[in-house]
Amino acid sequence: MKAIVHVALKNGVLDPQGKAVADTLARMGYKEVESARIGKVIELDLEDGLSEADANARVKEMCEKLLANTVIESYRIDLQA
Amino acid sequence: MKAIVHVALKNGVLDPQGKAVADTLARMGYKEVESARIGKVIELDLEDGLSEADANARVKEMCEKLLANTVIESYRIDLQA
Known part of the structure; x- marks a missing residue:
């Protein structure tokens, strides 16, 4: 599964x-x-076998902790099978 | 009109x-x-009154000249009214 994370100011x-x-x-x-x-x-390749809900929750965590600076940036996650 | 240019390696x-x-x-x-x-x-705000064909041609030129390094990067243009 792929997660496409769009980060914008x-x-x-x-x-x-x-x-x-x-x-x-x-x-x-x-x-x-x-x-x-x-x-x-940011295009993330995720290992197979993750459910869409799990993937979404994990990638959201990654965004909050590393991928986006949520003070000044917003992000959007698109999952692709 | 907006042009959304996606540039990727x-x-x-x-x-x-x-x-x-x-x-x-x-x-x-x-x-x-x-x-x-x-x-x-790269999200470009374009002045009103451009036709879609003109906008596409002009933004393509911008990509080739400035926005992308076409040796190592590919680009895709999405126009939004």
Whole structure:
């Protein structure tokens, strides 16, 4: 089973990396870009035999403890069989 | 319109950041994690009035020139109205 974890900065949190990308694109002539925000995707390969409920609970724990900084980031977990 | 660009390392390219995450999770007791790979998501806000075909072509150009390193990374573009 695979768990795809999407981690993004919460709304209102400054994203300097996104701003750098947006500014660079504007300088390169891509004036249609109004803003950019950058997030992470963490793809975990999980051992077989885990139930979906267990996998979800364990990955949620991993997010809270390591994968996301929940003060400034939100996360979303997608499980794929 | 929003363009969501997913950038991931191509298969076969070493992902030291993903390995660090997988090793750390294993040390923390999450033995069910076999491997981890880390990618980026770039969310671009595009000005209104662009057609979907134009937006796709322009964002593809941005990916080739700036957003992805196409030697080692692949990308996927999702447009959202």
